[in-house]
Amino acid sequence: MSDSTHATAPCPAAPALLAVPTLRRRVLCVIYEALILFGVLFITGYLFSTLTQQRSALMYRHALQLWLFLVLGAYFTWFWRHGGQTLPMKTWKIRVVGADLRAVSLPRAVLRYCLCWLWFVPGMALDWLFGIKDWSSVGVASAWVALWACTMFIDRDRQFLHDRLAGTRLVSVIETPSVPRPA
Known part of the structure; x- marks a missing residue:
């Protein structure tokens, strides 16, 4: 399917998608995502080091x-x-x-992915800039993440700043009860 066709296809159950997920649900989703990504990155990192015959972490x-x-x-x-x-x-x-509540296009998905790094890169850059190398670096990075999470409270639609910049939005999937078919 071409990118333009997929991008204009209406999102399934579009009328039921107007609710915005709470910050609590978003944070719990991120924690679960981190567990999944640990496995994904572990396997792909292992494949990389095996295929390149990496003998040192610096190599x-x-x-x-x-x-x-x-x-x-x-x-x-x-x-x-x-x-x-x-x-x-x-x-x-x-x-x-x-x-517009339609499926995300490839360029918009890539833009959203790149903008999602704003959750982490500025905090890491502050650590590097100030030469923070002990446990306080965790505090600086965590403070930045918390500050970024608060951007949803200043947005009129309760979206994170990276979603606003990427032209995307997070919505709750409200399941409608299934109606039994007549026999």
Whole structure:
């Protein structure tokens, strides 16, 4: 299916998707996503080190970082384009859609993936800039993540800043009760 056709297809159950997931559900979804991603990154990192015969953690480390960045990008963009949900998002009944409630296009999914790194990169950059190398670096990074999470409270639609910038939105998937068919 072409990218333009897929991007204009209406999202399933679009009228039922107007509710915004709570911050609690979003955070729980992120925790579950981290568990899934640990496995994905472990396996792909192991494959990389096996295929390149990496003998040291410093050997090919930049290539490994790029590889893992691309693997994560492929993971998220594929799921966001095909149903709008990863497994944790399905579990917590959250879907990512375009601002128009249609399926997310490939360029928009890639943009959202890149903007999602704003959750982490500024905090890591502050650690690096100030030379923080002990446990206080966890505090700086955590403070940045908490600050970023609060951006949903200043948005009129309760969306995170990266969703607003990418032209996407998170919506609750409200299941409508199935009506039994007449015999």
